[in-house]
Amino acid sequence: MKKLIFVLFFFILAISFSLNAQQKPVGFCGTTVEDQYFIKERMLANREYFKNQPLPRPEAITYIPIRYFLVAKDDGTGRISDEKVYENLCGINKIYITQNLSFYLKEIKYINNTSMWENGSASLSAQRINQFNLQNKNAVNVFCVNVANGSELGVLAFYNRVNDYIVCGNPHVIPNGTTLAHEIGHYFSLNHTFYGWENDNYNTITMNCTKTTPMSTSTGILVEYVDRNKTVGTQKQCYLSADGFCDTPADYNLGFGWNGCNYSGCAKDPDEVKLNPDEKNIMSYFLDCLEYFSEEQKDAILKDLNSAKRNFLRSSVYTPKLDLAGSVNYISPKIGEIVAGYNEVKFEWAAVPDAEFYFVTIGGNPTFTLYPQSFKTARTDTVITNLRKSSSIYWKVYPVNANSFCMKGATVNFKTPAFGVATNEVVKNKISISNIVQSGSGVEFIINSDYPDNIQIQLQNSIGQNLNSIKYQIEAGSQSISIPNCIPGIYTYNIDNKNSRLKSGKIVLY
Ligand SMILES: [Zn+2]
Known part of the structure; x- marks a missing residue:
């Protein structure tokens, strides 16, 4: 019996551990108190510098260059798609546009580096990131990695103050944009509204409000009072304490782990006045509630942007493109259509005025978790080879230009039959490409020619990198040319001889 109770005890213990492991971890920002x-010193220096020279809010939108580095493992896998960047910028710009600031996408760069991908804070990763940062010092540089900080998995993202770049965990490059809007806030001299309480737990220190709140935190930061008119000498206490802003109410990191967007806990300031934090402030930790910056925070961002330290963000003249709006008009295949053959399908949509390019995604279900593939094109049509047979194929088109990211097309679908169509395309000089198929993990081109010739086949991946360029001497008759070992994805191929392009298109490899 004793033995049974003992076993039962460990069984319950094991269950409670596994339940704990399933609890959603609370995320936080890796920009430290230090x-x-x-x-804050920078913010106060900007405040002092611009004291006698008013800096009105810009009447027209000021465009700020931003660059995303999308990091993958050495083999090119694990990278987030460009679409995540566009969605993220749509969200970030909705937050910053209230102060007439907008980020334009200088470029997306792709890095393959497993250790950087695994941990954006490891010392070798940080060194490498900073090399890329220094080589590209003409934009706000954001590095998107799988894990922002391998030693503190709760870190969603951080601003590296010393080297002036931002690192974000891939799961947080999302449409609401709040995580990066927050880190960009740090980049432009803002602190947390609860600055000083990052390492302290209010409830533990005050024994759940039965003890009086101390006047400074464990890191020696002056605690903010609720009263906005309280003074220290001749200065307002709210300008000196915590984040240094009087229009961000006192907050003792009350959002951390708080459920919902209405703080109703017992926290009081050292004068025993109950706290009423702003749950919607981007620089707070009410992570599901974040919406805006306060007016004083906006002024501080503007001052930092106009400070000498940020000259590099203002040096290049940017001519904005018009905003893209409306919905995407899909032309071919028609919605719900069963196309003629699964092996070669023409995709076409109506041109969107002022779009610079289109980001096209295809997949096996409406959420694109099955067989997702994507590519970028400046054209409004493309032919895709090797779709899955007898399947529903879902696709969407996302038109963008360098400063407009919110016009995402709807997801539509069509069906493929069990059979293919002849892709025989007779071109000049009687060389024809009779089939392009997947062969193992590679791609195989079947080419027929009436006479010997020299051709070149080029293969590019979805981010435009040249993967393979082979020259091949073809004979009269039919022959097969294989390019082996491709990771799954959509590839663009061009087949040329010295006179002309024989065929080009896209192929999906699974
Ligand atoms: Zn932060």
């Missing part, structure tokens, strides 16, 4: 000490 970093923010210096960030």
